[in-house]
Amino acid sequence: MQVAVIDQNRKPLAPTSEVRARLLLKRGKAAVFRRVPFTIILARVVEEVQVPELRLKLDPGSRKTGVAIVNQRSGEVIFAAEIEHRGEAIKQGLAARRAIRRSRRSRKTRYRKARFLNRRRPEGWLPPSLKSRISNIETWVNRLALFYPISGLSMELVKFDTQLLENPEISGIEYQKGELAGYEVREYLLEKWGRKCAYGSETDLPLQIEHIIPRSRGGSDRVSNLTLACEECNQRKGTRTAAEFGFPELEQQGKKPLRDAAALNATRWALLERLKGFGLPVETGSGGLTKYNRTMRGLAKAHWIDAACVGKSTPEVIIAGVIPLEIKATGHNSRQMCRMDKYGFPRTSAKGPCTVKGFRTGDLVRAIVTSGKKIGRYEGRVAVRSSGSFNVTTAAGTIQGISHRYCLVIHRGDGYGINRAGARSQNSSPPKPPKLAAMDGVSF
Ligand SMILES: [Zn+2]
Numbered sequence: 001m002q003v004a005v006i007d008q009n010r011k012p013l014a015p016t017s018e019v020r021a022r023l024l025l026k027r028g029k030a031a032v033f034r035r036v037p038f039t040i041i042l043a044r045v046v047e048e049v050q051v052p053e054l055r056l057k058l059d060p061g062s063r064k065t066g067v068a069i070v071n072q073r074s075g076e077v078i079f080a081a082e083i084e085h086r087g088e089a090i091k092q093g094l095a096a097r098r099a100i101r102r103s104r105r106s107r108k109t110r111y112r113k114a115r116f117l118n119r120r121r122p123e124g125w126l127p128p129s130l131k132s133r134i135s136n137i138e139t140w141v142n143r144l145a146l147f148y149p150i151s152g153l154s155m156e157l158v159k160f161d162t163q164l165l166e167n168p169e170i171s172g173i174e175y176q177k178g179e180l181a182g183y184e185v186r187e188y189l190l191e192k193w194g195r196k197c198a199y200g201s202e203t204d205l206p207l208q209i210e211h212i213i214p215r216s217r218g219g220s221d222r223v224s225n226l227t228l229a230c231e232e233c234n235q236r237k238g239t240r241t242a243a244e245f246g247f248p249e250l251e252q253q254g255k256k257p258l259r260d261a262a263a264l265n266a267t268r269w270a271l272l273e274r275l276k277g278f279g280l281p282v283e284t285g286s287g288g289l290t291k292y293n294r295t296m297r298g299l300a301k302a303h304w305i306d307a308a309c310v311g312k313s314t315p316e317v318i319i320a321g322v323i324p325l326e327i328k329a330t331g332h333n334s335r336q337m338c339r340m341d342k343y344g345f346p347r348t349s350a351k352g353p354c355t356v357k358g359f360r361t362g363d364l365v366r367a368i369v370t371s372g373k374k375i376g377r378y379e380g381r382v383a384v385r386s387s388g389s390f391n392v393t394t395a396a397g398t399i400q401g402i403s404h405r406y407c408l409v410i411h412r413g414d415g416y417g418i419n420r421a422g423a424r425s426q427n428s429s430p431p432k433p434p435k436l437a438a439m440d441g442v443s444f
Pocket residue numbers: 197198199200201202229230231232233234
């Protein structure tokens with residue numbers, strides 16, 4: 001991964017290699033500005049800035065979002081990350097709050113009259129779990145744009161390109177015509193047939209494109225004659241039609257076009273609106289195009305690689321030789337003021353102040369203990385105690401009772417956990433791009 005560089009005016013400059021960054025730091029020409037993303041600040045002001053064309057690319061997902069910064073000229077991925085969202089945690093938190101309020105109401109305490117039908121959802125309202133995903137992405141785009149000279153954004157907006165597939169059932173794109181169209185057709189079929197085998201209930205098997213009425217029996221290549229089947233069912237069906245195979249309803253089902261609404265994803269559109277607010281040109285791409293780009297370049301499947309392959313602007317060659325950061329949205333503190341016993345009465349005293357001696361729970365600190373039983377050097381997340389004697393959680397475990405006097409903040413807690421250790425190299429054995437001339441029997 002390349003190191004972000006800023007000058008004394010905090011203007012982002014061309015990112016540099018880790019070797020050169022280390023040299024600059026050693027010679028005192030730069031200092032570490034930030035740990036994540038790793039950024040160094042030069043000791044001088046740079047007047048004439050020459051920056052490469054960098055594009056920040058996003059593949060938003062429900063659980064994880066892939067992020068990649070690609071040098072458009074060299075095709076090099078200079079930064080990659082996967083953001084793990086906390087949609088489920090938010091949902092659970094809200095459910096827990098609702099349960100607590102409900103139980104309190106039935107206990108005849110003073111508070112919390114039941115309220116209902118007293119809220120109007122504003123236009124563009126999204127559920128909190130989805131909103132949090134968008135905010136996660138926005139935060140990181142914002143953060144990366146501060147330290148890398150980004151000239152454009154790309155995001156995957158839709159599963160398949162409706163332009164390319166306009167009325168696919170009627171106009172009948174022959175799916176073998178044009179490889180890119182083939183990829184769009186696959187995504188379309190996945191969406192239409194619910195990502196499962198049409199002749200069985202298996203969901204996790206690789207699926208193949210299958211003709212409802214086989215070509216040998218006069219069936220066409222139109223999308224309305226195509227469905228998805230696992231290899232086993234495809235083999236068993238052989239040259240029979242779906243009706244002969246015992247699925248007479250499929251023929252009718254195939255002729256029904258997929259409703260547009262099914263392919264539109266409110267979260268992604270809301271994200272697009274937010275991205276437009278950055279004032280950078282935003283390019284959008286389809287899932288079919290992403291998969292096509294990735295397969296043609298012989299890259300493995302990963303969220304961050306998908307991100308690097310989003311959109312028409314993807315360079316001919318993508319050099320994906322970085323280890324991505326694993327970013328996990330952890331949220332900030334808890335809103336609950338004190339813990340309850342099983343009857344709902346306060347069990348603990350109210351929470352203490354969240355800042356103690358300038359430290360906050362969740363900050364990344366380095367503690368060099370020079371005296372006492374715990375002599376040593378520790379680096380990890382701190383949990384503050386009002387006594388000033390903190391707990392530090394390192395990779396090896398939690399060390400209790402470290403005085404604030406030994407601690408130094410190296411990265412402020414910002415609601416995200418970062419992991420580089422669990423990352424694995426993606427460049428080891430990229431799969432060969434499959435032959436795309438005949439799509440029947442190609443697993444995806
Ligand atoms: Zn099957």
